[in-house]
Amino acid sequence: MAAHGQQLLSKIVDTGDVLALTRLGIKRTDYATEGEQRAHDFVVKYAADNGGVTPSLSTFVAEFPDEVCAYIPGVTDSFDYLARELKDAAGKRATAKLLSDPNMQRDFDTKTTEEFVASLTKQLERIKLETRTNIRTFTDVSSETDKFLAEYRARKAGTSFRIWRSKFASINDQIGGYFSGNTYAWYARSGRGKSVLVMEDGAIEAAFQGATVLVWALEMSEFEWMARAYSSISARLGLVNANIDGVDYAAGFENKALLMGRLTDEFETEFETFLRTLNELIPGRIILRAADSEGFTERGITQLEADIRETEADVVVVDPIYLMDYEANTSRVAGGDVAATSVKLKRLAGQTKTVIHLVTQAEEDASEKGEDGVRELRPPKRAELKKSKAILEDAANIFGIDTLAHEGRGVIELGKGRNGGEDTRVEIVYLPNWGIVKETDLADEAAQFVA
Structure with missing residues (x-):
């Protein structure tokens, strides 16, 4: 099983960038295991109690041995990538739980097609919104001229808009x-x-x-x-x-x-x-x-x-x-x-x-x-x-x-x-x-x- 939650928390400990959790909209419910959720809570509370500083590696490892939430050294993947993967996995779990809910069959049998589809759509839309990252992409107008030219040529060709x-x-x-x-x-x-x-x-x-x-x-x-x-x-x-x-x-x-x-x-x-x-x-x-x-x-x-x-x-x-x-x-x-x-x-x-x-x-x-x-x-x-x-x-x-x-x-x-x-x-x-x-x-x- 992918360990993107453990990788993300390990990278935060290594970099000291606890604000990444806020920037990316990461919540405790996005993690796959109870141990990862506890580790998330610990990092957030530690930073709140210590002026925004993350726990040291030794403190984190002492609090969370490998069987609870393993520390993974040298994570080079970006925060954006780890957040997307974490959110995607959370979305799939939520979708699987919804579709396997015993009440789903009851609703299918008792509601009209229109009512059932409308209800299902609303619940899936909620999952979609809750598992969307807050990743923001900034554009430097001086250095990203190639991006502008690509869009300009796409507009000229009528393929962009x-x-x-x-x-x-x-x-x-x-x-x-x-x-x-x-x-x-x-x-x-x-x-x-x-x-x-x-x-x-x-x-x-x-x-x-x-x-x-x-x-x-x-x-x-x-x-x-x-x-x-x-x-x-x-x-x-x-x-x-x-x-x-x-x-x-x-x-x-x-x-x-x-x-x-x-x-x-x-x-x-x-x-x-x-x-x-x-x-x-x-x-x-x-x-x-x-x-x-x-x-x-x-x-x-x-x-x-x-x-x-x-x-x-x-x-x-x-x-x-x-x-x-x-x-x-x-x-x-x-x-x-x-x-x-x-x-x-x-x-x-x-x-x-x-x-x-x-x-x-x-x-x-x-x-x-x-x-x-x-x-x-x-x-x-x-x-x-x-x-x-x-x-x-x-x-x-x-x-x-x-x-x-x-x-x-x-x-x-x-x-x-x-x-x-x-x-x-x-x-x-x-x-x-x-x-x-x-x-x-x-x-x-x-x-x-x-x-």
């Missing part, structure tokens, strides 16, 4: 697109097109670039989300000619007609043909979990990570974040639950190298209509983000949205830009019933007024 381009040219011009490892937040007042914009730019556009996109549509049914998506995708292909307020558009299948099951016979035939060829039209994939998806009961960070890894997603849409199962509010402050969730989402984006688009709500503005009852386009400012400012702080960029659907126009405003672009306004054509959401061509508009 990805940039998914926005549908809107102005956003690409300002921020360069959506970088893997980042979260991006979209917000608007109720009913102003948040879900439509994120579907267009976060999900469908990325899928047309070859991305695997995971969508958590927490407010919409599967049918409603798919109907909107089919309108948008068919509009990109210009499958329908629509005259809207006297203007001819290359459009998609009408969303309301799809929702109500009222396509004309001609359009219904064309729509069925469109659906049969959809896999050939989209280079990537869109994987949907919606409000009414069967078995979609766990909606927290752990489940989202599991879904990302199972689907190997490149891009993730969470719409909206406030319908997720929030992390515990351990800070005991208002908004602490969503703040903790936002931080975990940011970390998750980095760990999985995904782009995560988050949708949230802005505060309502009772004064946005003038005395004549007319409302002008005014995307909300960052101060109007509802629920928690943590979303703003954690996101690489935030996008305020406002639309006037009856006028067929809208605006996206960059409210914060880690890589620039703050206060950029993107004017858009907004006709979602026909799947038309695109940036306004200002050059074409100006040409209309040229004599």
Whole structure:
């Protein structure tokens, strides 16, 4: 049997570095034998009682003969290596104990598959967290230039991270697109097109670039989300000619007609043909979990990570974040639950190298209509983000949205830009019933007024 616990304690006695136990997160329960656990307790207590000094070799050997916890001279393996091996062995013991627990069979027989798997996953996740080392790797920016160049070349080759381009040219011009490892937040007042914009730019556009996109549509049914998506995708292909307020558009299948099951016979035939060829039209994939998806009961960070890894997603849409199962509010402050969730989402984006688009709500503005009852386009400012400012702080960029659907126009405003672009306004054509959401061509508009 490997003696990594004895090697670690012996190295601490030799080097006098008792703080290694704290740095690496080593606990008494990580050791395989009772003797090693006692030796760990002795070293820790001795250092606490003697100003941080470790016991001498003679003291340690006198206290712990070989049959209890052998001293091993000349250990040259690093603390990091010994800690990893010790933690790995502890994790395997804990896993074996869990799987051999007589209660496991009882739970398997009495719980549903979903309940059993959820319970088992939580217990395995606890073991994973408890047997993780606190090993920290520091980078010297002067001497580790080779590491930087390797990452630079990997990014150049597209193997380290990805940039998914926005549908809107102005956003690409300002921020360069959506970088893997980042979260991006979209917000608007109720009913102003948040879900439509994120579907267009976060999900469908990325899928047309070859991305695997995971969508958590927490407010919409599967049918409603798919109907909107089919309108948008068919509009990109210009499958329908629509005259809207006297203007001819290359459009998609009408969303309301799809929702109500009222396509004309001609359009219904064309729509069925469109659906049969959809896999050939989209280079990537869109994987949907919606409000009414069967078995979609766990909606927290752990489940989202599991879904990302199972689907190997490149891009993730969470719409909206406030319908997720929030992390515990351990800070005991208002908004602490969503703040903790936002931080975990940011970390998750980095760990999985995904782009995560988050949708949230802005505060309502009772004064946005003038005395004549007319409302002008005014995307909300960052101060109007509802629920928690943590979303703003954690996101690489935030996008305020406002639309006037009856006028067929809208605006996206960059409210914060880690890589620039703050206060950029993107004017858009907004006709979602026909799947038309695109940036306004200002050059074409100006040409209309040229004599």
